[in-house]
Amino acid sequence: MKLSKLLSSLGISSGFQEVEVSDIVYDSRKVKPDCLFVCLRGSASDGHRYAADAARAGACVIVAEEPVEAPGAQVLLTGDTKTALALLSAAFFGNPAERELKVIGITGTKGKTTTAYMVHSILESAGHKAGVMGTIGVLIGDEVTALENTTPASYEVQKHLRRMADAGCEYCVMEASSIGLKDQRVAGIPFEVGVFTNFSEDHIGGVEHRDMQEYLESKAKLFSMCKTGVVNLDDDNVEGILKGHTCKVKTYGFGQAAQLRGADCRHLTRPGFLGIAFEVAGELAFTAEVGIPGRFNAYNALAAIACCHVLGIPVEAMKQGVSRVKVKGRVEPVPVPGNYTLLLDYAHNAVSMENLLVTLREYEPKRLICMFGAGGNRPKVRRYEMGEMSGRLADLSVLTADNSRFENVLDIIEDIKTGIHKTAGKYVEIPDRREAIRWCLEHAQDGDIIVLAGKGHEDYQEIEGVKRPFDERVVIREILREMKEKQA
Ligand SMILES: CC(=O)N[C@H]1[C@@H](OP(=O)(O)OP(=O)(O)OC[C@H]2O[C@@H](n3ccc(=O)[nH]c3=O)[C@H](O)[C@@H]2O)O[C@H](CO)[C@@H](O)[C@@H]1O[C@H](C)C(=O)N[C@@H](C)C(=O)N[C@H](CCC(=O)O)C(=O)O
């Protein structure tokens, strides 16, 4: 693409010699001839240090916030290279969000992935092709491409928006993480709708947010980037989220003041299926039956319904969408032949495990069985806490491996047991995860709820630095087949 065309996205029309730019790159190790290199200040390093290397490797233009040495390349100085990267990338990929796609952004501490998949399910039920971008990866049709971040670097965001537009999508539903918003990874995207799910303490410290105020302000940015903001009126921080907003506002919640209200939540249960139903009132009136369990999923469904209401989607598609929704690894049911329920969930810390087990307990299982392990080379306190939580809330804990990384799985299990021993919780230890799943399936009784926690959407197990294929859906199918063959 011509440099002049790219620079017009930054409002620059003169001062540079015209060249053909082959690509945009922000990592000097990936520079290719005639590319434009953007220097970013990161958490561990500073791209400005690599400007000279990038120029020597063939970059023809360097975008920087301070003068840099760049032999043979033209240097463009700007006040904010992160925003520049976002705008240049949008132009490089032909501005897919301006011309071809309606983009919906979802922010909040919890429920982003689930709400995104609910909006996607409703849109597809209404006959609209939509893509999803977030923690699970990029979904286009049935194909999922993994991502390094929930909200990836702006160049990747724009590249995947282009892929969606080329695949004929009308919509992109994307998770806008607070760090993604702070880092300008979605800068320049004219969001059709921004959705706020909820706000609580998370992502503070280290390379993430300085404090809660910065975390809240980062999320709030979405509401000056979208046409309509759909916000949870029951959340205590809604005022903070809307501070400085420039969008129209649509409210949802289970309280009386919301424009779109939920009421009368009730559990739906039959063998192999758990869901939640509620009444939608206010601007719409119908019964929503959600195909995944938990009161929090009634909130996520109401958020998705409110978002689709703004988009003018008919009620019939909303009903169908929330009842059909499946989110990989988020209280995901797996079909089994017996009269019990088997679920996969991503919970891999004490807070999510508490949320999950308290929610499942509400379905009054005969026994609640929780199979889990804990990550190696991660803080031990997480293992003690998870052990204590499962010991307190499950009828039986099955202790096994997760991503042990470079640690011995038996040592990790010992740490989990330290937590369990603070409770009267029963447990069994089966260090091999496949064998632990087999044990659960062989010992399942009618009315049980068995949850395999920790891996969620992941399809690998990381042991000694190697990611080995391990998709629990496949493993379960194989074990069930072996059990059937043994019986025959
Ligand atoms: C702290 C943080 O957000 N880091 C992100 C950031 O990398 P960084 O700032 O650490 O990069 P750096 O190593 O300091 O390097 C700075 C610059 O110098 C460049 N460089 C570096 C070395 C070199 O030799 N040459 C060179 O050019 C780098 O390419 C980069 O442009 O930019 C990378 C590319 O966009 C991200 O992948 C990376 O996310 C890391 C993996 C991460 O863990 N981020 C977390 C905190 C995050 O973003 N999480 C959110 C929220 C998730 C949630 O809601 O649960 C997310 O959206 O994923």
Ligand SMILES: Nc1ncnc2c1ncn2[C@@H]1O[C@H](COP(=O)(O)OP(=O)(O)OP(=O)(O)O)[C@@H](O)[C@H]1O
């Ligand atoms: N609306 C909600 N309120 C509270 N907890 C929720 C809500 N939705 C989901 N959860 C809990 O959080 C877990 C993660 O849900 P989900 O992946 O949808 O959220 P997320 O915001 O994408 O999270 P993450 O950024 O950690 O991936 C769920 O398994 C559930 O236990």
